[in-house]
Amino acid sequence: MANELILLDTWVSPFGMRVRIALREKGIKFEYKEEDLTNKSDLLLKMNPIHKKIPVLIHNGKPVRESGIIVQYVDEVWHDKAPLLPSEPYPRAQARFWADFVDKKIYDTGRKIWTTKGDEQKSATEEFIGYLKTLEAELGAKPYFGGEKLGYVDVTMIPFYSWFHAYEVSGNFSIESNCPKLMAWAKRCMQHESVSKTLPDPKKVYEFILQLKKRLGIE
């Protein structure tokens, strides 16, 4: 049976990047459709009527939504190729816990950094560095969160590396000087083609944020 995969996504979304990395790691062919989120396509509205958000993976006509759920789905269907989640229940639970941590903390706190100023921005920046340090502690001496290979938590977190420059310039701080181990991890991940091919140029991400701020009326 032919496997038809369409990914509705947008180049700058860290959530969409997770899915692209997972598919590329596993060598799975898919059709990429760039969505203009200011003018959503009929297909997106049909496939995700509840949230109207990307990414959506359409597999043989059936939609899968929410990036973490999509990555787990891809990992289960193509389980024999570059598995991302561990095979045993306890390490799987640990991986899910940390992916959940990334999901709950990184995007929203990062967003505060580029949408606020003054004291609010300063405290968002401190909070953000705190979370990165927690992740560094979890990484420990391992090359990847997944151990010897890229795993579910790596795929969940690495897209934000393309946003680090935007956070740093907005918040006037350095992630490298605060979290050198995490930066070393990020560069290690970037050696994988699935990652380097997916993550956009950080300077373009920063330009995108500047334009988004204008559109949202944020100074």
Place this chain on the structure above:
Amino acid sequence: MEEVKLLGWWVSPFSRRVELALKLKDLAHKSQLLLEYNPVHKKVPVLVHNGKTMAESLVILEYIDETWPNNPILPRNPYDKAMARFWAQFIEEKCNGGLWKIMWCKDEEERGKLVEEASQCFITLEGELKGNKFFGGEEIGMVDIAANFIGYWLGVVQEVSGMELVTRDKFPVLCKWMDEFVEHSVVKETLPPRDELHAEFEARLGAPSWKY
């Protein structure tokens, strides 16, 4: 010998989710269910299995289902599993998240907007029942367990606050699910006594400025 311990708080629906899953898998008789840990002091629920600890109720539910495959709470087919996870997340973030914001919102206008948003979420959720007894079909599954706050706790919150978000005339299908849920033989055992829960919420939420 296997050692399973649940550290939770009797009031919390998150802790009760894990208790429910353990009971559905016939594990209650060999588990220690310690429900005295107030989350102010310690993050709960925490499951300890043979010395291995884990947190986050939905993560724990998946662990329980993978470790003890009898009486599955998640479908086995990857697509159906992805759908169940989607609805569990929707309930957690949109329904429960929405209700939480309403419960703590002091501004009347803001609360009106939040109630409208939450109503939309409940309409969507109701649609997912599709004529089935439970979200899991004939038997309860992960989505029903994730919706436990809506199934039981919400009724108590509405009594304490006077808020009427989910009523029988507005949401007949969802209320029917709530009836089935609380009557389920295993679920019943995990519900904190209504009067005690009422008293607990009164104490926490009962400030006069909040009621409406």
